Amino acid sequence: MKERPLLSFTVCWVAGSAVACLCSGSGLLLAWVGLIFLLVSLMVWGTMSWKYIAMLSFSITLSIGYWEWNEARNISGITEALGVTIAELNESSVEVRGTIVSVVERDGDRVDFIMKLSHMNLLAVGDEKASDPMDEQDKRVQGELIAVQIKLLAEQEIAVAGKWRRGDEVLLSGVLEEPAVARNIGGFDYRAYLHTKKIHWLLKGQGAENVRATVPDSWSPLTIFRLNDSARMVLGAELDQLFQERHSGYMKGLIIGMQDDLDPDTFKQFSQLGLTHILAISGMHVAVYVGVLLFLFRRLRLTKETALTLTFILVPVYVLLSGAGPSIVRAGLMSMIALLAARIGILKDGLNILAASALVMLIWNPYMLLSVSFQLSFLVTLGLMVYVPLMNPLLSALPRWLKGAVSVTLVAQLVSFPLTIYYFNQFSLLSFVANLVFVPFITFVVLPLGTIALLLGRLWEDVAEVMAQVTELLNNFTFYAVEWINEFTGGVLIWGSPSLQWIGVYYVLLYGLLYVAKLRKDARSAPQYMEDETRPLAEVGLPVNNYGVHGRSVSAQFAFGASMVGRWSGVIVLLSAVGLGILLYKGYQSDGQAGRGTISYLDIGQGDSILITTPSGAHILVDGGGTLNFGQKEEWRVRRSPFEVGAKVLVPLLKKRGIHRLDAIILTHGDQDHAGGLRAVLEEIPVSALLFNGTLVDRQFYIEMMRTALERDVQLHAVHQGMTLSPDDKTELSFLWPEGRDGKAAGTPPLVGIPLLEEQNHDSVAFRLEMNGRNFLFTGDMDLEAEEEIVQLARQKGISAGPAIDVLKVAHHGSKTSTGEAWLEFWQPAAVVISAGVNNLYGHPKAEVLERLQDNQAAIFRTDQQGEIQMRVRADRIEVRYKLGSKR
Numbered sequence: 070m071k072e073r074p075l076l077s078f079t080v081c082w083v084a085g086s087a088v089a090c091l092c093s094g095s096g097l098l099l100a101w102v103g104l105i106f107l108l109v110s111l112m113v114w115g116t117m118s119w120k121y122i123a124m125l126s127f128s129i130t131l132s133i134g135y136w137e138w139n140e141a142r143n144i145s146g147i148t149e150a151l152g153v154t155i156a157e158l159n160e161s162s163v164e165v166r167g168t169i170v171s172v173v174e175r176d177g178d179r180v181d182f183i184m185k186l187s188h189m190n191l192l193a194v195g196d197e198k199a200s201d202p203m204d205e206q207d208k209r210v211q212g213e214l215i216a217v218q219i220k221l222l223a224e225q226e227i228a229v230a231g232k233w234r235r236g237d238e239v240l241l242s243g244v245l246e247e248p249a250v251a252r253n254i255g256g257f258d259y260r261a262y263l264h265t266k267k268i269h270w271l272l273k274g275q276g277a278e279n280v281r282a283t284v285p286d287s288w289s290p291l292t293i294f295r296l297n298d299s300a301r302m303v304l305g306a307e308l309d310q311l312f313q314e315r316h317s318g319y320m321k322g323l324i325i326g327m328q329d330d331l332d333p334d335t336f337k338q339f340s341q342l343g344l345t346h347i348l349a350i351s352g353m354h355v356a357v358y359v360g361v362l363l364f365l366f367r368r369l370r371l372t373k374e375t376a377l378t379l380t381f382i383l384v385p386v387y388v389l390l391s392g393a394g395p396s397i398v399r400a401g402l403m404s405m406i407a408l409l410a411a412r413i414g415i416l417k418d419g420l421n422i423l424a425a426s427a428l429v430m431l432i433w434n435p436y437m438l439l440s441v442s443f444q445l446s447f448l449v450t451l452g453l454m455v456y457v458p459l460m461n462p463l464l465s466a467l468p469r470w471l472k473g474a475v476s477v478t479l480v481a482q483l484v485s486f487p488l489t490i491y492y493f494n495q496f497s498l499l500s501f502v503a504n505l506v507f508v509p510f511i512t513f514v515v516l517p518l519g520t521i522a523l524l525l526g527r528l529w530e531d532v533a534e535v536m537a538q539v540t541e542l543l544n545n546f547t548f549y550a551v552e553w554i555n556e557f558t559g560g561v562l563i564w565g566s567p568s569l570q571w572i573g574v575y576y577v578l579l580y581g582l583l584y585v586a587k588l589r590k591d592a593r594s595a596p597q598y599m600e601d602e603t604r605p606l607a608e609v610g611l612p613v614n615n616y617g618v619h620g621r622s623v624s625a626q627f628a629f630g631a632s633m634v635g636r637w638s639g640v641i642v643l644l645s646a647v648g649l650g651i652l653l654y655k656g657y658q659s660d661g662q663a664g665r666g667t668i669s670y671l672d673i674g675q676g677d678s679i680l681i682t683t684p685s686g687a688h689i690l691v692d693g694g695g696t697l698n699f700g701q702k703e704e705w706r707v708r709r710s711p712f713e714v715g716a717k718v719l720v721p722l723l724k725k726r727g728i729h730r731l732d733a734i735i736l737t738h739g740d741q742d743h744a745g746g747l748r749a750v751l752e753e754i755p756v757s758a759l760l761f762n763g764t765l766v767d768r769q770f771y772i773e774m775m776r777t778a779l780e781r782d783v784q785l786h787a788v789h790q791g792m793t794l795s796p797d798d799k800t801e802l803s804f805l806w807p808e809g810r811d812g813k814a815a816g817t818p819p820l821v822g823i824p825l826l827e828e829q830n831h832d833s834v835a836f837r838l839e840m841n842g843r844n845f846l847f848t849g850d851m852d853l854e855a856e857e858e859i860v861q862l863a864r865q866k867g868i869s870a871g872p873a874i875d876v877l878k879v880a881h882h883g884s885k886t887s888t889g890e891a892w893l894e895f896w897q898p899a900a901v902v903i904s905a906g907v908n909n910l911y912g913h914p915k916a917e918v919l920e921r922l923q924d925n926q927a928a929i930f931r932t933d934q935q936g937e938i939q940m941r942v943r944a945d946r947i948e949v950r951y952k953l954g955s956k957r
Contacts, residue, residue: 170214
């Protein structure tokens with residue numbers, strides 16, 4: 070096997086960085102010992118020399134040390150500099166001075182940028198100026214990075230904020246906050262994400278007038294980026310002039326990697342088909358750019374050395390203009406290394422060039438390893454180098470013009486598949502066809518036309534406009550085709566995030582399958598000769614070998630060996646294919662319940678959303694939360710992709726847990742904080758039935774939610790007191806409220822005859838869940854009057870007390886209008902769960918409710934304090950764990 074020291078060194082560097090990221094303490098030591106033992110085993114088996122093993126061991130050890138060194142330095146020094154604790158500093162008012170080191174981005178009424186501090190002072194309450202001089206030594210926090218968010222207070226401030234640039238010296242005051250952590254199991258952790266950017270605090274300010282920006286009067290390295298930002302803004306403005314709004318945002322992404330103005334619906338459509346990589350500058354763009362430069366220099370009759378040198382110098386210019394994302398940096402580095410190698414005659418191996426690029430980026434910033442873009446870019450590029458040569462012989466029946474495209478597209482899909490489902494939790498069965506058609510069409514037709522239009526915009530305006538119009542026609546075709554393909558919703562499969570072990574086994578099986586299949590193909594295509602048609606070597610004047618082989622020629626021996634390979638390869642191919650199929654099947658299935666049920670009280674802020682999974686694996690979602698809106702925003706304040714709890718929190722959580730279908734959604738009532746997030750769920754995840762309280766709400770969000778349910782052919786059922794639902798033999802839902810209603814049944818076309826009810830709390834759906842012999846009570850936002858009616862009706866039937874409830878979901882987030890003394894006395898819950906938002910405006914849960922619960926000796930769990938609360942229900946016990954605390 071050909072040794073590639075640089076490639077092997079980089080692979081070991083990545084392995085060392087990965088174990089340092091995943092492990093700590095004794096676990097890290099054991100992982101290091103395991104990797105070294107694995108390398109020593111290779112030496113014992115005789116596949117590598119001890120010097121080679123020593124070099125690779127050094128790479129692993131050095132990368133672990135380098136990661137740990139960076140982690141030790143990646144801490145905030147603000148608390149030490151100011152002499153306060155994290156708790157004291159959090160949500161305190163500060164005044165800061167520093168330099169803007171990122172692009173300044175505006176989205177609606179919010180402006181974001183990253184700032185490198187030179188000074189920070191605490192402000193006393195009500196102060197407008199620093200409480201201490203800014204030049205005191207112990208108040209300096211030089212070099213600390215913070216993320217700044219400025220909320221604009223008036224439309225006129227947009228022009229002021231528009232003048233802020235990277236490199237500006239700024240002085241501002243605001244409130245310092247710790248970034249939010251993940252509040253649901255498996256949810257997005259903003260604090261961990263910012264940690265990889267070496268940012269530990271957010272500074273939130275009010276008004277552009279609160280920011281005093283000064284243009285730098287001397288040159289610094291930031292000046293290059295400042296000029297580059299200005300150039301990108303000019304190019305973006307030119308594209309805005311040439312193209313209509315939807316097209317300009319799309320072309321900005323294709324040509325200069327600027328995705329801020331990309332239409333959210335367009336991005337969503339492309340994402341569903343696995344086409345988002347087209348919207349970012351990638352290696353294909355760099356390859357085309359380098360190819361065009363070399364062609365032009367050759368036409369100018371420059372020498373090869375001069376052409377390579379000039380192209381080497383111009384590649385970083387394109388990388389900067391394209392936004393310098395991880396994928397474009399990787400492609401740019403690879404191109405520069407390849408050009409340099411061609412110039413001086415070294416590193417001609419593509420794998421070594423890729424390894425050198427990865428090593429440079431990881432030494433520059435080891436946290437690149439955690440970037441999704443970095444992982445996908447390098448993994449797909451490596452996969453194309455390794456797997457395409459194995460795939461090509463298997464596609465020999467295809468025409469030459471088609472074989473290359475099919476091979477590259479298929480390998481890219483297979484290689485990116487594990488990371489796609491790990492991070493995005495869905496995969497389209499039509500992704501291969503979509504990539505095969507759209508990638509070359511957009512790359513070699515739309516992109517060049519749009520680029521030419523941009524280049525001609527100032528030189529030949531009429532021609533540029535014609536080119537832009539043609540490009541828009543092609544874009545419209547692309548948008549229509551993508552939307553049409555996405556109508557086949559059955560082609561999108563939802564996958565739970567697999568384990569790292571699953572991903573590793575996938576790549577091993579895939580490589581084994583393709584490698585042995587290639588051997589099998591080669592063996593079958595090798596020339597076969599009949600033994601009686603050959604002559605002994607001595608008859609043709611060649612010496613016989615030392616073993617006295619006379620009767621077989623070399624070709625005959627090769628044919629014999631090939632036939633043996635072919636015979637065994639068939640078995641190996643079959644086993645690899647079966648193994649890969651089993652792996653995919655196991656990965657697609659949700660985690661087995663092993664006879665237990667699970668109830669997850671999700672933390673979606675001020676609202677309710679509860680996921681019930683029965684022992685047989687049925688999934689029932691109770692409510693979907695919703696983002697509360699306080700009045701209609703002015704148009705200039707509206708953000709491109711505003712936060713909506715259903716789309717941003719609930720749907721990603723359901724997908725990450727591998728929920729392919731919801732057997733039922735139970736909507737307790739039509740308030741925004743219970744129903745607002747369900748439209749996104751209905752759009753993204755198949756739902757069999759929607760159970761509701763038999764009334765409608767005349768509000769836009771509710772009407773759109775119901776319309777979406779009808780469009781998705783979801784069965785609608787109005788539930789009422791006395792109804793039951795049995796998803797399996799260990800689970801039963803008994804509905805306690807609301808009372809039955811007269812009138813036309815729900816679900817008739819389309820929702821005709823269903824009464825409108827604006828005040829929904831009293832008619833909230835309430836039900837008792839019995840699972841594995843345990844009892845749970847769900848109450849929505851029902852009020853004291855409804856509680857009293859349920860208790861009174863039970864007593865009229867001779868029932869003095871309900872079955873002892875193991876867990877009660879406290880109604881209305883702990884409001885004083887619910888959870889009365891009689892209600893608690895009737896059900897006698899052992900534990901309660903309160904779903905409420907952190908520091909919510911309503912003051913939920915109320916002190917008197919908490920006092921009543923404590924008087925009844927109920928264990929209290931709260932999402933505002935503990936995040937998601939998950940209960941695993943077994944016949945003998947209920948296991949409770951929560952996100953912001955230890956397992957109980």
